[in-house]
Amino acid sequence: MARPFTDPRSAHQKIAAGLRRQITRGDLRPGSQLPSTPALMEEYGVAGTTVQKALQMLKEEHLVVGQPGKGVFVQGGTQRSISPEVYMPPTRDGQPYRWISEAEKRSxxxxxxxLEVEPVTPPYEVRQALGLADNGQALLRKQILLLDDEPTELARSYYPLDLVEGTAMVERRKIKGGTPTLLASLGYPPVSFIDEVSSEIPTEEEVVALELPRDMPVMMTFRIVHAKDKRPIEVSLLTKAAHKYRVRYAIRLT
Known part of the structure; x- marks a missing residue:
């Protein structure tokens, strides 16, 4: 039997969590009206101020919006599924970066x-993945990926200096077709990648870059991309708002 445990969160945080889950999983659809404040007070056995605090949290997360004289309505929708493998292959025939072309498919x-392009000493786990010494350096390309002008992902990607020196990757400019396309042109097309996904408390940099509301965790992906012979050609730390996105992996077992 599980040992007794009581949810330590405040009442308004628990109410917001319940409503948030209904919104992100599709039980409350965009445009639908939330129960009135009196109805929520009765359902949860709390005061009106507690309900208002819960609704304010959801408003700050852009999941609901208040309409004076009418009520509170769902503004956000279910979490968007992102399939990492879609974005990995190099583009062809001068096509745009796959982040852009895939967005167009969804209108x-x-x-x-x-944001940044420079040689740096990467974090410990990045140095380990790239086989660097403690003071070893790699090229950092840091950028924010947006959908409809909304910051979606903070990407910090590191590349072996000996691989990218003298190429357009060391310049502070965007790469036509993205870095997978340039790496492929150098003879190092990505052939496999490993993702480790975790939920973490965001740093100040991540809160600012992704315009996160208070008390919102992030989904962190630690990705190692390999070329042939298992050579690591990119290691990335990818951060997304945890309440808006989920990762979808389709794995063939036979």
């Missing part, structure tokens, strides 16, 4: 803001 506008 969205994908864009990228390049």
């Amino acid at each position: 969205q506008r994908g864009s990228v803001t390049l």
Whole structure:
């Protein structure tokens, strides 16, 4: 038998969590009206101020919106599934970066803001994945990926210096077709990748970059991309808002 445990969160946080789950999993659809404040007070046995605090959390997360004189309505929708393998192959015939072309298929506008390009000493786990010494350096390309002008992912990608020196990757500019296309042109097309996905408390950089509401965890993906002979050609730390996205993996077992 499980040992006794009581949810330590405040009442308004628990109410917001319950409503949030109904929104992100599709039980409350975009445009549908939430129960009135009196109805929520009765359902949860709390005061009106507690209900208002819960609704304010959801408003800050852009999941609901208040309409004066009418009520509170669902604004956000279910979590969007992202399939990582879709974005990995190099593009062909001068096609745009796959983040942009895949967004177009969903009638969205994908864009990228390049924040930083410079040689750095990467974090410990990145150095380990790239086989670098403690003071070893790699090229960092940091960018924000947006959908319809909304920041969606903070991507910090590291590349072996000996692989990218003298190429367009070391310049502070976007790469036509994305870095997989450029790496392929160098003779190092990505052939496999490993993802480790975790839920973490965001850093200040991540909160600012992704415009996150209070007390919202992030989904962190630690990705190692290999070329042939299992050579690591990219290691990325990819951060998304945990309440908006989920990762979909389709794995063939036979």
